Amino acid sequence: MLCCLLVCISSQAFAQVEDSLSTTSQKPTKVKFKPFTYFRVGTDITKWVADIAQQKYFTFEVQADATFRKNLYLATELGYANSKVQNEVLAFDANNIFLSFGVDKTILHKEQESDFDNAFIGIRYGMSLVNRSAANYVIQDPVWGNTSGTIVARNFFAHWLELNAGFRLEVKKNIFAGWNVRFRTFINPDNFKQLPPAYLAGYGRADKNTAMGYNFYILYGFGKR
């Protein structure tokens, strides 16, 4: 089997040498890749499901990417979330907007230049402005009596790094569906040591220094393929 493969490869190689010898006068026509010719924009539908399934937070996320190099896309995501912590001992709201940008590299061989079905791995830098309301707390103490108080509201900046991997499929012309999984870690976790929001758009549960996430995007593509 291996011998057959070697024979095939070598015969193809010889054929290519012969071709190049017979056409030495002709310059090879190399197609130059033009960046920013095809774009995709879409939204994460898992967030819609999450919004319906629970009452603790509302969020939406959109994504856009553009061809940049062969096998490389520039990608950006932005989104918003508001969340609520309300239990016997603590009550506060938080909202945030986020922007992340980075690159996705496709890892499967393209059969045609217009073929956009592919698996990818990517990296992102994410940043967010977080607005937390004043927090009311109660310390329950049956022995000496309950105590309550308020922690003042706070606005702060958060940023994180993210690795992702996933798959995208063109289900109809210019309509894409795809999933990915994400691993994120805060660059400034100290901001979340006290009163972390129940949900941080672009990141997930903010009470953890590292978070796993997922997306299921529906995207629309446009531009020159």
Added chain:
Amino acid sequence: MVGKLMNVYRSLHHGIQMLCLVLICSLLACKQTATCYEPQNVALRGGFYYYDVDQKLTDTLLENAVLIFGEGNNYFQQLKQNNRFSFPLSQSKDTVSFVFQADSSSTASDQLDTLQLSYNRELTFISTACGFQHFFQLQGITYSKHVIDSVIIFTPAITNDINKQHLQIVLKD
């Protein structure tokens, strides 16, 4: 092309399966955040001792003693064949008083000692589900000396670490 498309569809199918799994996990994770798992019991812990003939501190079992504490002194902790005690400090005041009764069957004044602890409070965030607790830093203690010989502040910092002893109450022999 057909082979690749099959792979693509397989991958997407696996993706949907994984997505369902992750959705279930995340819904379960959401439920877990409502339950407080972190230790919340920030209590003063202490033990009873006496000085032996060599003036070494030795722990002693109490036959039938009582500690009285709480708002209005309405909490009791019976110490029968025991030499350890613990109770919470007030989350809203910087001093608490408690009473040590050496013999639960006797309310004679020479069997009672009153102790007053003073401390600083530090508001500490535990978690979203558990909220806040005060941690304490013991500043001093005053006490009567009917049955108590002396009191030693052994560890001034009181946190939710249950392995620390903060007070050593030395009884008269």
